[in-house]
Amino acid sequence: MSRGLRPAALVAAALLLAGCGGSAGSGASASTSATSSAPPVTLTVFAAASLKSTFTTLGKQFEASHPGTTVEFSFAGSSDLVSQLVAGAPADVFASADEANMGKVAAQQLLDGRPVDFATNVLEIATPPGNPAHVASFADLARPGLAVVVCAPQVPCGAAAAKVEATTGVTLKPVSEESSVTDVLGKVTTGEADAGLVYATDVRTAGAAVTGVPFPESAGAVNTYPIAALSGSTHRAAAEAFRDFVTAADGRATLAAAGFGAPGA
């Protein structure tokens, strides 16, 4: 064969190298040793990305209080999780970062019972450490020359930002409208942006990497997180137990420590 095919083969090989390392799905494959007489149960929980640290903690607590039960998580953007659930992904519990995405799952008749609101989150301004641009209020974000990054209106954090803009009459001219709140945070932690609009919990999670500037107008756009057991679950009792665990006092305490608010009446 002609040597002229070499570059094609090289490119193909490189593409294979780059592409074939696909993420292995987190199947229910953990080998649990049965400590009680009940058969071991592996619960799969689909949860919004912003719940990662709190739900990991809650999962450990739940496993400790329910011997023989293993909780596995899949954390991603709520709309990604909805796409997976609608496409038939096997999961027992779904915790969404907003009511709209939970509504989509409910519309497909995939819920076991009604969703329960378990937390709220509000927007907060994140700035690079020390707040070098001296951003003190939401109105400051409209200052000319300030590089502000927000979420696009299509995603929940962007919808909340638009709501605050509408109620305050302050119009932002962002340099970028990101697809996810983590992308906004990334632009702030790397110092590219002078300020970004993220959730209060993101500021807590980021720790010293950002300086948070809470603003009172954020109360006008509160995001509510619902959780629900799923009708496709093969461990319905355990799924409902986990849902109840998250919404009960202990779950609330862990969520509150991470900066989440309590759901309103």
Next chain:
Amino acid sequence: MRSGSRRGRAREDDVEGAALPRWVFLPAALGALLVAVPLLAVVVRVPWSQFPALVTSDSSVAALLLSLRTATASTLCCVVVGVPLALVLARSSLPGLRVLRVLVLLPLVLPPVVGGLALLYAVGRQGLLGPALEAAGVRIAFTTTAVVLAQTFVSLPFLVVALEGALRTAGRRYEAVAASLGARPSRVLLRVTLPLVVPGLGSGAVLAFARSLGEFGATLTFAGSLQGRTRTLPLEIYLVRETDPQAAVALSLLLVVVSAVVVVAVHGRRGAGAR
């Protein structure tokens, strides 16, 4: 990407027709299906009644035009720096060429998101060159320049690999003859070497353009996302998918069609010219 000379290609075709064993077709068909079936699935999902409205919305048109502009610019950038790189790799005897080759190929295996981070760490405000750029009054992040830079970063290996292969296949005989007749190095390069590898350069440029058109991760990380400035078609698709997966599918089809048209236009013309 095939043999450079016309004579060589004709001979190659004859041999292939006679010698290809039948069993090769089965895995070949599987390979083709692996690509064709998912693409077909996209076509089936497209909401055809809304298709014209979806692909002609302001945001879609802005994203498509930006994608075409930036992919063209980054392909040009790839040619400007990639042709000399391929020449150095194929023709020079500098020490450390192996290291250079690995370095040039790295963006192929580097996850684009990491490529974007690397660019941020290099030319971002707090990056290696950040203070110097800031002093010069240059801000790259959140500009169309950042998009072109990100696309060039990920596309460059495609052009270099294709062209280096073409250069090696073309060989050095004609160059040696030209030099022995008194042609200076620049003249040999421009009148002998480069004309021989035009098909390889074309293939490499098409690959680089296609890769630029599909670039997502590095752009998202490095350039941000703003309509008309940094939100290229892949970023628009990613965003639209949040609220309207069907619109995302329609836009994806648009991207596939644009890429296909470009590939066919370049390859098709070259194929016709060779006969």
